Amino acid sequence: MIHVEGIGKRYRLGKSIRHDTLRDAIMHRARFGRRRQNPIDRQAEEHFWALKDISFDVTEGEAVGIIGRNGSGKSTLLKILSRITPPTEGVIRLRGRVASLLEVGTGFHPELSGRENIYLNGAILGMRCQEINAKFDEIIAFAEIDKFLDTPVKRYSSGMYVRLAFAVAAHLEPQILLVDEVLAVGDAEFQKKCLGKIGEVAKSGRTVLFVSHNMAAVQSLTSRAVLLSDGHLVEWGRTENVVSTYLQRASEYVSTRRMKSNDPEFSVSRFEFDADAFKPGFNAPFRFDISFELDRDFHSINIVIEIINSIGSRLITSRGAINLIPGGKSHLSLQISDHHLPPGDYSVTLAIGRNRRMLVYEENVLLFEVSSEGVSEPLLMPQIEARDRLGAFIPMKVST
Amino acid sequence: MSAESRDAEMVIAPPSGLGSIGFKELWAYRELFGFLVWRDVSVRYKQSVLGILWALLTPLVTMVIFTIIFGRIAKLPTDGIPYPIFSYAGLLPWLFFSQSLQKATLSMVAERNLLTKIYFPRLIVPMAATLAPLVDLLIASSVLLVMMFYYQIAPTVHSLYLLPLCVLWAWVTAVGVGTWLSALNVYFRDVGQLIPFLVQIWLYASPVVYPASLVPSHFQWLYALNPMTGVIEGFRWALFAHGDPPDLLVFVSVSVSAVFFVTGGLFFKRMERSFADVV
Numbered sequence: 065m066i067h068v069e070g071i072g073k074r075y076r077l078g079k080s081i082r083h084d085t086l087r088d089a090i091m092h093r094a095r096f097g098r099r100r101q102n103p104i105d106r107q108a109e110e111h112f113w114a115l116k117d118i119s120f121d122v123t124e125g126e127a128v129g130i131i132g133r134n135g136s137g138k139s140t141l142l143k144i145l146s147r148i149t150p151p152t153e154g155v156i157r158l159r160g161r162v163a164s165l166l167e168v169g170t171g172f173h174p175e176l177s178g179r180e181n182i183y184l185n186g187a188i189l190g191m192r193c194q195e196i197n198a199k200f201d202e203i204i205a206f207a208e209i210d211k212f213l214d215t216p217v218k219r220y221s222s223g224m225y226v227r228l229a230f231a232v233a234a235h236l237e238p239q240i241l242l243v244d245e246v247l248a249v250g251d252a253e254f255q256k257k258c259l260g261k262i263g264e265v266a267k268s269g270r271t272v273l274f275v276s277h278n279m280a281a282v283q284s285l286t287s288r289a290v291l292l293s294d295g296h297l298v299e300w301g302r303t304e305n306v307v308s309t310y311l312q313r314a315s316e317y318v319s320t321r322r323m324k325s326n327d328p329e330f331s332v333s334r335f336e337f338d339a340d341a342f343k344p345g346f347n348a349p350f351r352f353d354i355s356f357e358l359d360r361d362f363h364s365i366n367i368v369i370e371i372i373n374s375i376g377s378r379l380i381t382s383r384g385a386i387n388l389i390p391g392g393k394s395h396l397s398l399q400i401s402d403h404h405l406p407p408g409d410y411s412v413t414l415a416i417g418r419n420r421r422m423l424v425y426e427e428n429v430l431l432f433e434v435s436s437e438g439v440s441e442p443l444l445m446p447q448i449e450a451r452d453r454l455g456a457f458i459p460m461k462v463s464t
Numbered sequence: 465m466s467a468e469s470r471d472a473e474m475v476i477a478p479p480s481g482l483g484s485i486g487f488k489e490l491w492a493y494r495e496l497f498g499f500l501v502w503r504d505v506s507v508r509y510k511q512s513v514l515g516i517l518w519a520l521l522t523p524l525v526t527m528v529i530f531t532i533i534f535g536r537i538a539k540l541p542t543d544g545i546p547y548p549i550f551s552y553a554g555l556l557p558w559l560f561f562s563q564s565l566q567k568a569t570l571s572m573v574a575e576r577n578l579l580t581k582i583y584f585p586r587l588i589v590p591m592a593a594t595l596a597p598l599v600d601l602l603i604a605s606s607v608l609l610v611m612m613f614y615y616q617i618a619p620t621v622h623s624l625y626l627l628p629l630c631v632l633w634a635w636v637t638a639v640g641v642g643t644w645l646s647a648l649n650v651y652f653r654d655v656g657q658l659i660p661f662l663v664q665i666w667l668y669a670s671p672v673v674y675p676a677s678l679v680p681s682h683f684q685w686l687y688a689l690n691p692m693t694g695v696i697e698g699f700r701w702a703l704f705a706h707g708d709p710p711d712l713l714v715f716v717s718v719s720v721s722a723v724f725f726v727t728g729g730l731f732f733k734r735m736e737r738s739f740a741d742v743v
Binding site for chain 1: 475498
């Protein structure tokens, strides 16, 4: 059904090579005219492989998960499969009508009404006009927006907007569905509805490729999974095995990638768990190390860490402040104690702000597991596993 | 997604060679094309008080200014046609062309969100962008009818087919130049900065405020290299049937338009591979 063979994608690197203005291009030609012609030079200096040697096969009716850290090449792979960008090498053969959902609401126009946007978005996703007509009632019922059908979508609440957008996408009937993490939007109930819909599609015998950070969703929806890391295929097989490899890889506990910052003078060069805290046991404090590279002194910095469980709920928001981070390289240690998190898989979102301005906001910077070590057994009811519990996990003192 | 591709094998591989325009695929996506045009048209005058009246005001006010400056003060010749209707007949195809060209040039960057999220033949974007100004042209034509009545100018039989042909030709030119510029604008945003300036120069290089007969006869062929020369002169001749038909102008201009149209399409297809990565 989908046959991926030796796919690679090479991107050009860095600002110095991308010419955003004609002047730059001309200047560059003038200065490096000859040297640029040397193919070896060019490859070494200016390119990097976002994907390399990716091969796998998906059979008809199968649901496959694609997992990996941010920047591992998941989205690039999905973009190649949806023909948005061509591969640099390799070949993909597939059979059947393909629909790709890289985000919900692609092409929505704020000035147009809900009704008009259903048609526009449907056409963009590849639905025929008569197909949209036939499913129109179902779509508005799913989105629960019938009262606002003729209101411009710019007046919609963000929840309504997302519901409408997903409703259109949910009524596509492709043979192959490519889904990126569209579920990261909307409230928990809506996310559940979306997951349910994708599960339905997968069970109805259609082929689904599902890119996600949400391990619980990947495990419940897919039978096999692909694990990518730095553009390479690390593991390809049964979802359970691949997910556990993903969670066990020590490298996942360190984020060395330079994070995007809204201020060019401020950057986070490294963010990781304290070496001793790779697998925090039950209620063991989390210790993080964070390194900065600043062009000048920064005052009154707020640091927020959010801890998110495997179905995307923010369980903990922890805030700390520091008066001064000196310019140059510096280093801070952060600790969160008494979190009472139940055993399970979690991800960390890092936010750094100054006054009301957000400097850094990065989701899924770290992934970790709270083991059930140290949970006092008598606390548990035997038929419910510790992992299935949400929220705080608090021992009780009983006295007479 | 076309019905015929339903069970055919699709191969995704690195692009090679020149590539082709892919007419079959363009046809398969005709509904999306239609929806994009419809969106541009219906969004155009949303939340403006005068709404569709803007389509009348722009050419009307420009015509009045031209009449005062070039007709009354500079007293430019007009091949014997009253200046207001002379300049209005030039403005109609010109405004259609210049608006189409500007919209097409900026279209790829404006639709960045679509380009990076979904697959469809990219040529649809600049082509759809050129069609919304057609509605303005039709609305503004009503003023032309009133003026013809006022100046007692009867259209000839030729007008019926020549006028639509000239509009089609202006469109072909806008698509041809627009595909070139829109593809370049993806890589060099200078093009977007350049376009208002280019349109301004092009206006005075075209026979909008003056007749083509003002250009010395031995420079006529050079003048005709501007495709809009032929379009505008042809449009006027179709209306007023004044003097001999502008055969030479039309022949040279049509050829230049055709060259832009074909090379624009090929250039666009060549560049389109990396649009999503660069835009």
